Amino acid sequence: MRKLFTWGRRSAIERGEMSKLKSSSSELDLDRPNIEDYLPSGSIQEPHGKLCLRDLLDISPTLTEAAGAIVDDSFTRCFKSIPPEPWNWNIYLFPLWCMGVLVRYLVLFPLRVIVLTVGWIIFLSCYIPVHFLLKGHDKLRKKLERCLVELICSFFVASWTGVVKYHGPRPSIRPKQVFVANHTSMIDFIILEQMTAFAVIMQKHPGWVGLLQSTILESVGSIWFNRSEAKDREIVARRLREHIEGADNNPLLIFPEGTCVNNHYTVMFKKGAFELGCTVCPVAIKYNKVFVDAFWNSRKQSFTMHLLQLMTSWAVVCDVWYLEPQNLKPGETPIEFAERVRDIISVRAGLKKVPWDGYLKYSRPSPKHRERKQQGFAESVLRRLEEI
Amino acid sequence: MGNASSTLTQYDIEEVQRHCNNLFSQQEIVSLYQRFCQLDRNAKGFISADEFLSVPEFAMNPLSQRLLKMVDGLNFKDFVAFLSAFSAKASLAQKVEVIFKVYDSDCNGKVTFNDMIQVLQDLAGSFMSDQQREEVLGQVLHEAGYTKESVLLLDDFIKVFDHANLKMEVEVPVD
Numbered sequence: 001m002r003k004l005f006t007w008g009r010r011s012a013i014e015r016g017e018m019s020k021l022k023s024s025s026s027e028l029d030l031d032r033p034n035i036e037d038y039l040p041s042g043s044i045q046e047p048h049g050k051l052c053l054r055d056l057l058d059i060s061p062t063l064t065e066a067a068g069a070i071v072d073d074s075f076t077r078c079f080k081s082i083p084p085e086p087w088n089w090n091i092y093l094f095p096l097w098c099m100g101v102l103v104r105y106l107v108l109f110p111l112r113v114i115v116l117t118v119g120w121i122i123f124l125s126c127y128i129p130v131h132f133l134l135k136g137h138d139k140l141r142k143k144l145e146r147c148l149v150e151l152i153c154s155f156f157v158a159s160w161t162g163v164v165k166y167h168g169p170r171p172s173i174r175p176k177q178v179f180v181a182n183h184t185s186m187i188d189f190i191i192l193e194q195m196t197a198f199a200v201i202m203q204k205h206p207g208w209v210g211l212l213q214s215t216i217l218e219s220v221g222s223i224w225f226n227r228s229e230a231k232d233r234e235i236v237a238r239r240l241r242e243h244i245e246g247a248d249n250n251p252l253l254i255f256p257e258g259t260c261v262n263n264h265y266t267v268m269f270k271k272g273a274f275e276l277g278c279t280v281c282p283v284a285i286k287y288n289k290v291f292v293d294a295f296w297n298s299r300k301q302s303f304t305m306h307l308l309q310l311m312t313s314w315a316v317v318c319d320v321w322y323l324e325p326q327n328l329k330p331g332e333t334p335i336e337f338a339e340r341v342r343d344i345i346s347v348r349a350g351l352k353k354v355p356w357d358g359y360l361k362y363s364r365p366s367p368k369h370r371e372r373k374q375q376g377f378a379e380s381v382l383r384r385l386e387e388i
Numbered sequence: 389m390g391n392a393s394s395t396l397t398q399y400d401i402e403e404v405q406r407h408c409n410n411l412f413s414q415q416e417i418v419s420l421y422q423r424f425c426q427l428d429r430n431a432k433g434f435i436s437a438d439e440f441l442s443v444p445e446f447a448m449n450p451l452s453q454r455l456l457k458m459v460d461g462l463n464f465k466d467f468v469a470f471l472s473a474f475s476a477k478a479s480l481a482q483k484v485e486v487i488f489k490v491y492d493s494d495c496n497g498k499v500t501f502n503d504m505i506q507v508l509q510d511l512a513g514s515f516m517s518d519q520q521r522e523e524v525l526g527q528v529l530h531e532a533g534y535t536k537e538s539v540l541l542l543d544d545f546i547k548v549f550d551h552a553n554l555k556m557e558v559e560v561p562v563d
Contacts, residue, residue: 051524051527051528052528052531052532053528053529053531053532053534053548054548054549054552055528056504056508056524056525056528057487057491057504057545057548057549058487058549058552058554059451059487059490059507059511060483060487060554060555060556061555062449062450062451062511063451063455063474063486063487063490063556064474064555064556064557064558065445065449066446066449066451066452066455067455067471067474067556067558068445068558068559069443069445069446069449070423070427070440070443070446070459070471071420071423071471071474071558071559071560071561072423072560072561073443073444073445073446074445075443075444075445076426076427076442076443080426356444360444364441364444364447365444365447365448369448370448370449370450370513371513371514371515373448373449373450374450374511374512374513374514374515375513375515377450377511377512377515378511378512378513378515378516379515381512381516381524382516382520382524385524385527
């Protein structure tokens with residue numbers, strides 16, 4: 001019995017060491033606040049009294065949690081494309097709808113393709129000369145390229161009949177600041193870019209998108225990362241820091257969720273943007289689903305299909321709020337800062353918060369969560385064994 | 389009804405309801421079907437282990453591997469039948485049966501000391517040594533009148549959980 005008692009004390013010391021590790025380590029797993037604080041837990045009431053066979057055999061709390069996760073879970077909900085309510089069909093509405101489809105596909109779509117093509121012609125005929133001929137005059141070249149990128153983004157937005165309402169003061173180009181926004185689709189970037197030429201940090205994509213990334217976006221000063229590489233994080237963190245130090249660089253736009261979410265929820269923000277020691281300016285984006293669902297479900301469609309879907313709908317209507325810049329409060333950790341900014345953005349855009357890391361779309365949760373549960377169980381059993 | 393197409397007919401719903409002994413309402417069965425189709429990504433008619441594990445809350449659960457053995461590859465009818473033990477209307481005996489099946493991993497109707505040690509291992513992980521597990525289990529078994537060599541059957545489990553207030557309910561979201 002005494003042996004068990006000394007083990008119990010040792011675990012408390014180990015727990016203390018683990019919490020010390022939390023704040024200093026840059027490991028991916030220790031990146032977030034305790035999930036148990038958010039998840040509904042039926043077995044919070046710690047059972048007391050002497051341990052009997054029934055208590056040991058009773059796995060019902062754990063089983064219930066597992067069955068609950070099978071039936072419904074907040075993570076999958078974030079990435080569900082929620083279809084809009086179907087209309088109440090009747091004999092009058094159906095022909096109207098058919099006419100709408102014809103107008104969208106046969107009138108609007110060709111017009112939009114023409115607008116986009118004209119835009120690209122103008123853009124390329126200005127961009128290529130500027131890029132090659134002004135090689136020596138960097139400042140002027142940068143300024144012109146900035147304007148041209150804003151121009152082509154405006155053409156893109158026009159090609160979906162984008163109706164964007166910007167609220168709040170326009171971002172000013174100052175050093176030592178980053179912009180963070182919630183992420184629904186790659187068009188978030190285009191919508192924000194048409195107003196201000198941001199530098200962006202993105203995942204490198206294949207195909208024509210990748211080509212655009214490596215040519216045009218390079219000129220606004222973009223940073224590329226690769227989700228699947230573990231060492232990548234340090235390299236990216238260093239490049240982020242370098243970018244912010246430069247007074248001449250375009251303001252950096254970061255999507256801390258790391259993945260596209262369906263514009264009803266926000267997943268946890270990665271703390272990378274919040275530990276750079278600079279001002280964070282939150283931007284909230286909310287799309288109006290009545291016109292089109294702008295969520296890019298990358299598991300279900302390619303970006304080209306997504307763009308085509310946007311170009312054959314009536315309009316893309318959204319609100320963009322530029323919110324008050326935030327700084328790290330004294331005594332606040334980067335994770336708490338990230339959560340605070342996520343709260344500000346979620347409240348403004350009317351999104352619900354969930355405690356999951358967006359990257360769980362691509363990988364399994366780390367064993368640390370399970371270990372925490374196991375530790376809680378083991379300690380509870382051993383403690384009750386000591387009670388007489 | 390084996391393949392997960394997007395519509396359920398009234399006949400299908402009633403058949404599933406019969407199969408689970410009316411423990412779920414028709415609305416709940418429709419919701420469960422939507423969930424089933426959501427998890428079963430390529431409309432195969434069953435949910436693979438990988439697809440279950442893509443739900444992080446499930447993957448984090450210490451008993452996920454044991455449950456996976458029980459739910460992997462089930463078609464929709466059996467899926468609902470499995471979950472029916474977690475319905476609010478399920479009887480204590482049904483809930484105890486699910487618990488028994490989780491322990492009885494070789495499905496021979498008997499739960500040995502070793503089976504119980506293994507479940508304890510899943511639940512406590514590396515935070516309890518082998519010796520501690522055996523000591524704890526041995527002690528509570530002894531107090532309940534069993535020994536380390538005892539083999540427990542379903543009836544023994546029902547006796548252990550007699551009059552217990554087992555909270556084992558899941559709510560099916562009905563929009």
